[in-house]
Amino acid sequence: MAIEINKEFLEHIEELIISGDDQALLSVLAEEHPADIAEIIDQLNLKNATYLFKLLDSETTAEALMEIDDDDREKILKNLSAEEIAEEIDELDTDDAADIIAELPVERKEEVLSEIEDDDHAKDIVELLQYDEGTAGSLMAKELVKVKETWKVPTCVSKIRTQAQEVTRVHSIYVVDKHDVLIGRLSLKDLLVSSDDLYISDIYIPKLDTVNVKDDVEDVVRIMQKYDLEAIPVVDDKNHLLGRITIDDVVDIIKEEAEKDYQMAAGITEDVEADDSIFEKTKARLPWLILGLLGGLAAASIMGGFEDALHSFPELFYFTPLIAAMAGNVGVQSSAIVVQGLANDNIKGSMMNRLVKEIGLSLVNGIILAALIFLFGTILHYQIDISITIAISLIIVIIIASLIGTFVPLILDKKGIDPAVATGPFITTSNDIFGIFIFFYIAKLILGF
Amino acid sequence: MAIEINKEFLEHIEELIISGDDQALLSVLAEEHPADIAEIIDQLNLKNATYLFKLLDSETTAEALMEIDDDDREKILKNLSAEEIAEEIDELDTDDAADIIAELPVERKEEVLSEIEDDDHAKDIVELLQYDEGTAGSLMAKELVKVKETWKVPTCVSKIRTQAQEVTRVHSIYVVDKHDVLIGRLSLKDLLVSSDDLYISDIYIPKLDTVNVKDDVEDVVRIMQKYDLEAIPVVDDKNHLLGRITIDDVVDIIKEEAEKDYQMAAGITEDVEADDSIFEKTKARLPWLILGLLGGLAAASIMGGFEDALHSFPELFYFTPLIAAMAGNVGVQSSAIVVQGLANDNIKGSMMNRLVKEIGLSLVNGIILAALIFLFGTILHYQIDISITIAISLIIVIIIASLIGTFVPLILDKKGIDPAVATGPFITTSNDIFGIFIFFYIAKLILGF
Numbered sequence: 047m048a049i050e051i052n053k054e055f056l057e058h059i060e061e062l063i064i065s066g067d068d069q070a071l072l073s074v075l076a077e078e079h080p081a082d083i084a085e086i087i088d089q090l091n092l093k094n095a096t097y098l099f100k101l102l103d104s105e106t107t108a109e110a111l112m113e114i115d116d117d118d119r120e121k122i123l124k125n126l127s128a129e130e131i132a133e134e135i136d137e138l139d140t141d142d143a144a145d146i147i148a149e150l151p152v153e154r155k156e157e158v159l160s161e162i163e164d165d166d167h168a169k170d171i172v173e174l175l176q177y178d179e180g181t182a183g184s185l186m187a188k189e190l191v192k193v194k195e196t197w198k199v200p201t202c203v204s205k206i207r208t209q210a211q212e213v214t215r216v217h218s219i220y221v222v223d224k225h226d227v228l229i230g231r232l233s234l235k236d237l238l239v240s241s242d243d244l245y246i247s248d249i250y251i252p253k254l255d256t257v258n259v260k261d262d263v264e265d266v267v268r269i270m271q272k273y274d275l276e277a278i279p280v281v282d283d284k285n286h287l288l289g290r291i292t293i294d295d296v297v298d299i300i301k302e303e304a305e306k307d308y309q310m311a312a313g314i315t316e317d318v319e320a321d322d323s324i325f326e327k328t329k330a331r332l333p334w335l336i337l338g339l340l341g342g343l344a345a346a347s348i349m350g351g352f353e354d355a356l357h358s359f360p361e362l363f364y365f366t367p368l369i370a371a372m373a374g375n376v377g378v379q380s381s382a383i384v385v386q387g388l389a390n391d392n393i394k395g396s397m398m399n400r401l402v403k404e405i406g407l408s409l410v411n412g413i414i415l416a417a418l419i420f421l422f423g424t425i426l427h428y429q430i431d432i433s434i435t436i437a438i439s440l441i442i443v444i445i446i447a448s449l450i451g452t453f454v455p456l457i458l459d460k461k462g463i464d465p466a467v468a469t470g471p472f473i474t475t476s477n478d479i480f481g482i483f484i485f486f487y488i489a490k491l492i493l494g495f
Numbered sequence: 496m497a498i499e500i501n502k503e504f505l506e507h508i509e510e511l512i513i514s515g516d517d518q519a520l521l522s523v524l525a526e527e528h529p530a531d532i533a534e535i536i537d538q539l540n541l542k543n544a545t546y547l548f549k550l551l552d553s554e555t556t557a558e559a560l561m562e563i564d565d566d567d568r569e570k571i572l573k574n575l576s577a578e579e580i581a582e583e584i585d586e587l588d589t590d591d592a593a594d595i596i597a598e599l600p601v602e603r604k605e606e607v608l609s610e611i612e613d614d615d616h617a618k619d620i621v622e623l624l625q626y627d628e629g630t631a632g633s634l635m636a637k638e639l640v641k642v643k644e645t646w647k648v649p650t651c652v653s654k655i656r657t658q659a660q661e662v663t664r665v666h667s668i669y670v671v672d673k674h675d676v677l678i679g680r681l682s683l684k685d686l687l688v689s690s691d692d693l694y695i696s697d698i699y700i701p702k703l704d705t706v707n708v709k710d711d712v713e714d715v716v717r718i719m720q721k722y723d724l725e726a727i728p729v730v731d732d733k734n735h736l737l738g739r740i741t742i743d744d745v746v747d748i749i750k751e752e753a754e755k756d757y758q759m760a761a762g763i764t765e766d767v768e769a770d771d772s773i774f775e776k777t778k779a780r781l782p783w784l785i786l787g788l789l790g791g792l793a794a795a796s797i798m799g800g801f802e803d804a805l806h807s808f809p810e811l812f813y814f815t816p817l818i819a820a821m822a823g824n825v826g827v828q829s830s831a832i833v834v835q836g837l838a839n840d841n842i843k844g845s846m847m848n849r850l851v852k853e854i855g856l857s858l859v860n861g862i863i864l865a866a867l868i869f870l871f872g873t874i875l876h877y878q879i880d881i882s883i884t885i886a887i888s889l890i891i892v893i894i895i896a897s898l899i900g901t902f903v904p905l906i907l908d909k910k911g912i913d914p915a916v917a918t919g920p921f922i923t924t925s926n927d928i929f930g931i932f933i934f935f936y937i938a939k940l941i942l943g944f
Contacts, residue, residue, distance in 0.1 A: 210684040235659040304753030312831030324856045338824045342817020349813040363812040364798040367819045368791020375787045382761030407773045
C-alpha cells in the first residue's frame with residue numbers, strides 16, 4: 047500500500063529490469079505486499095515478469111503467484127524449472143499448492159511433486175489433488191491446529207505453539223479423540239481464559255458445524271455464510287478430521303459466482319476481463335449474439351407471415367420493436383428475481399402461489415403501461431382499434447413474458463441446470479419471438495386482417 | 496443445522512405457539528443457531544414471530560435479529576418496548592447495535608439508548624451512530640483487543656484474557672503507544688510462541704494495514720479483499736485506534752454490491768426479493784419498463800418517418816426487431832465487461848487503446864453475423880441489395896452499440912456516478928433507438944427511397 051502502482055512506477059521498474067539493476071529492484075520492491083507484486087507482474091511483459099519473478103524470494107512470489115491472472119500464471123510457470131516451481135510450492139499452504147499443481151500439464155505434475163523438499167507437504171498435496179473439483183475436499187487445506195481431549199491446558203498451549211508455526215491463521219483449535227474423530231473445538235480465546243489445571247475435555251465446545259469432504263462447494267459457502275463462520279472443519283463419513291476451509295476461499299467463491307451470474311445475464315460465457323484479447327472476447331460473446339440473430343430471423347419470418355396487414359395497419363410494424371423490448375425487459379426482470387432468490391435460498395411457498403402473484407404483478411404493470419400507450423395513441427390520433435390492439439397485446443405479452451421469466455429458471459433449477467443460463471439473451475430472445483407472435487395474432491383477432 | 500426448516504416443522508412451531516406450550520417450544524428450539532431462528536421467524540406471521548421473539552432469551556434473539564429480513568425486523572421492533580430492545584442491544588457488538596438503533600424512528604432512539612445497562616456500550620454506540628453511512632466508521636465495531644507496547648508477555652496475556660471476553664473474534668491484537676496511537680499488531684499466534692521475558696515492543700509487528708475512519712466502504716472492501724485480511728483497524732487522521740472492521744461485514748457488502756449490480760442490469764431498482772409484495776415489486780420494476788416503453792415509442796415514430804419504404808422494402812420492417820435486439824445485446828455485453836472491470840479495479844490502459852480494441856472486436860463479431868444474415872438472405876431469395884443493406888447496417892450498428900456500451904459506463908464512472916445504472920434497460924433502450932435509426936438511415940442511402 048506504500049507505493050501507488052501507476053504508469054511512472056511501472057516504467058521505472060521496467061527500466062531497472064532492462065538495466066539489470068537487481069539491487070535497486072529489490073530495495074524498491076522489498077516492502078511491497080505479494081498482492082501488489084502480483085499487480086505489477088500482471089502489467090509487465092512475460093520476459094520482464096519472469097525476470098522479476100526469479101529475482102524475488104519465493105516467500106513473496108509464492109503468495110503473489112496465487113493473485114496473478116490465470117493466463118499470466120500459466121505462462122510464467124512454463125518459464126520456470128520443476129525445481130523452481132517446487133520452491134514456490136514449499137511456501138504455499140496445501141490448498142493453494144494443490145491448486146497450482148492441478149493447473150500444470152500432467153507430465154510436469156509428477157516432476158514438481160518429486161522436487162518438493164518437505165515430504166509431508168507433498169503427501170498432503172497429493173491427497174488434496176484426488177478430490178473432485180466442486181467438492182469441499184477440493185477447497186480445504188490440510189493446515190490446522192488440532193489437540194487431543196486428554197491433554198491438559200499447558201500441554202495443549204505448548205503443542206499449539208508448535209503447530210501454529212505451520213498455520214497462517216489459527217481461527218479455531220479442533221479437538222479430537224484418540225481415534226482422530228472430531229469431537230468439538232476450542233477457541234483460542236477460551237484457551238487463554240482457562241486455568242492451567244483443566245483438561246481439554248473439560249473446556250472444549252462439543253457443538254461444531256462440519257462439512258463432509260464430498261459436500262458441494264455451494265453448500266459449504268451457504269453454511270459458512272449463514273452461520274457467519276470464518277473456518278469450518280472437513281470430515282469424512284466416519285467424522286475423521288481431514289482438513290478445514292477458511293473464509294478467504296469462500297469470499298473468492300462468492301465473488302466468482304456473482305460475476306458468473308452477472309456475465310451470464312449479460313450474455314457472456316464465463317470469465318472474460320476487460321483486457322482480454324479480441325479472440326477470447328469473441329469466443330465468449332459471439333455464441334449469444336448468434337442466438338440473438340436466430341431469434342431476430344425467427345421474428346422476421348413471423349412478421350413476413352403477416353404481410354397482409356402491412357398496407358392497412360402499418361402501425362403494427364412500427365410497434366413491434368416496442369412489444370419485443372417490453373417482453374424482453376419483463377422477462378429479464380422476472381428471471382433475475384428468481385435466479386437471485388434461488389442463489390440465496392429464499393424461494394419459499396408453492397408454485398401455484400407464485401403463479402397467482404406473478405400474474406397479479408404483470409396485470410398491474412401491464413395495465414399502467416397499456417394506459418400510457420393508449421394515451422400516446424390518442425395524442426397522435428391513431429385509429430382507436432389499433433390503440434386498443436396494441437394496449438391489449440401489451441398486457442397479455444407482459445403476463446406471458448413474466449411467466450416465462452419466472453418459471454423457466456425454476457424448472458431449470460429443478461432439473462439441476464444452473465438457472466442463471468435462463469437470464470439475459472436466452473430469455474430476451476425467446477420472449478422477443480413469443481411477444482411478436484402473440485402481438486400479431488391478437489392484432490389479427492381484433493382487426494381481422 | 497440439526498433440524499431442517501420445512502413446512503411440517505413450521506406448522507409444528509405454529510401449533511406450539513397457538514397452544515402456548517412454551518416449555519415444548521424452548522426445548523425444540525434450544526439447540527438452534529440464531530441464523531436458523533431468524534429463518535423460522537421470517538416465515539411466521541407477525542403475531543407468532545413476536546411471541547417467539549419474546550419467549551426466547553435475548554442472547555439468541557439478538558443474533559437472530561441481525562439475520563431477519565429488514566421489513567420483518569422493523570415490524571417486530573415496533574412490537575417491543577424500549578426496554579426490550581435495549582436488552583437485545585446489550586447482547587450485540589457495537590457495530591450491529593448501532594445498525595439496529597439507526598433503523599429506529601428518531602424518538603425511540605433516545606429512549607432505547609437510555610435503557611441500555613452498560614454505559615460504555617451505550618457511549619460506543621452513540622459514537623458509531625455519528626459516522627456517515629458509506630464510511631469505514633459506519634462499518635466498524637468498537638470491540639477489539641488492544642495492548643500497550645510497554646507491557647511484558649505475561650501481563651499482556653492476562654490483559655488479553657479480560658479483553659477477549661468482550662470480543663467475539665479476536666483476530667489480531669493491536670499494539671498502541673502511550674498516546675493510544677496505533678503502532679502495529681501482535682498476532683495471537685506470535686504471542687503463543689513467545690517466551691515470557693519479552694516486552695511487547697520486542698515482538699510486535701510494526702507493519703500494519705489501516706483504514707481511515709472517513710474512508711469509503713468500497714475502498715475498505717477492496718483493500719481487505721486484495722490483501723486477504725480478516726480484520727482491519729480503523730484510525731483517525733492522527734492514527735489513534737478507533738475500532739476495527741471484520742471480514743464478515745465485508746462478505747455481506749460484497750454480496751449486496753453484487754446483487755445491486757445484478758438487479759440494475761436486469762432493470763430492477765435495488766432490493767427486491769422473490770417474496771416481496773406486488774406493490775414493492777411494481778415500484779422497483781415499473782420505472783424501467785416505462786423507460787423501455789418510451790424507447791419503443793421513439794422507435795415507432797422513427798419507423799413511421801420512413802413509411803415511404805413500407806411498400807417497396809417491407810423486409811426492412813421485418814428486420815427491425817433483429818437490428819434492435821443485436822444493438823441491445825452487444826451494448827449489454829460491452830457495458831457488463833466495463834462495469835465489472837471497474838468494480839474489480841482492473842481497467843488499465845488508455846481510452847484510445849480501448850476504442851481501437853472495441854472497434855476491432857465489433858468488426859470481427861459484426862462481419863461474422865453479417866455473413867450469416869447474407870447467407871440467410873440468399874437462401875430465402877431476398878433482393879441482393881436488401882441483404883447487403885441489412886448486413887452492412889448490422890456491422891455498423893454493432894460497432895456503435897459496443898462503443899456506447901463501453902464508453903457510457905466509463906464516462907459515468909469518471910463523473911462519479913455508479914456505472915451499473917448504464918447496464919440493462921438503459922443501454923438496451925438507447926441502443927434500440929440508435930440502432931433502428933442508423934438501420935433506416937443506411938437503408939435510405941443504399942436503397943435510395
